[in-house]
Amino acid sequence: MTASDSLLTSSDDVTVVVNRPPVANAGPDVTITLPNLASLNGSVADDGVSVLTTTWSKVSGPGTVTFTNPNVAATTASFSIAGDYTVRLTANDTLSTASDDAVIHVFEPSQPPAVAITAPPDGSDVTAPVDVSGSVDKGAWKLEYALQNGDGSANNWITLATGTAPTNGVLGRLDPTILLNGIYSLRLSATDTSNQTSSALSSVVVSRSMKIGAFTLTFHDLTTTAATSASAISASAGTSS
Incomplete structure (x- = not known):
């Protein structure tokens, strides 16, 4: 101004x-x-x-x-x-x-997969091929079995069945006729997309002798007729394990 x-x-x-x-x-x-x-x-x-x-x-x-x-x-x-x-x-x-x-x-934090083995019952005797049933609510899953060690642990797991979708029913079939007798662990595990993992364990006892083992086979090779009597020629073959 x-x-x-x-x-x-x-x-x-x-x-x-x-x-x-x-x-x-x-x-x-x-x-x-x-x-x-x-x-x-x-x-x-x-x-x-x-x-x-x-x-x-x-x-x-x-x-x-x-x-x-x-x-x-x-x-x-x-x-x-x-x-x-x-x-x-x-x-x-x-x-x-x-x-x-x-x-x-x-x-809320996401929950890991819910898994369960429902059959055969834990600790049951298995003497013939049996269905293994269970449930998985999400994730990729794997069903395995292994012969238990003397201390009850198991480390040589063999895959019995796998899947990538939720399931509830028969997962696989365990055939004891090709297994050694003993206590086997069953393990069902699942991993979801967040890399969260859950597992369920069960055990069965494989016993008795319904498996490949010693056997003898007898059969007739030839039958002939003689003047005075009939005779049969037979042979047998066997194997042992």
């Missing part, structure tokens, strides 16, 4: 500061599984005219939200229970305020 009386002139200046409001962006919505943290990739922008503060806060949700650092735009947050949460990023430059929201979908 300038003032003049034709003889003297005086002036003074006034500085006018134009403040642009800040801009807040809470980032994309996020989906997590407990107990994982949610990464909040927020951002803020301001003209720098005044001091800018940034704050994260919970708007809604069924449980408690804990922000690792609530005063920076990019941070992480933990959640006490599953559910849908809305969180807000607020930017304040003392003259203007801006905010933006993000939705966090929080799920």
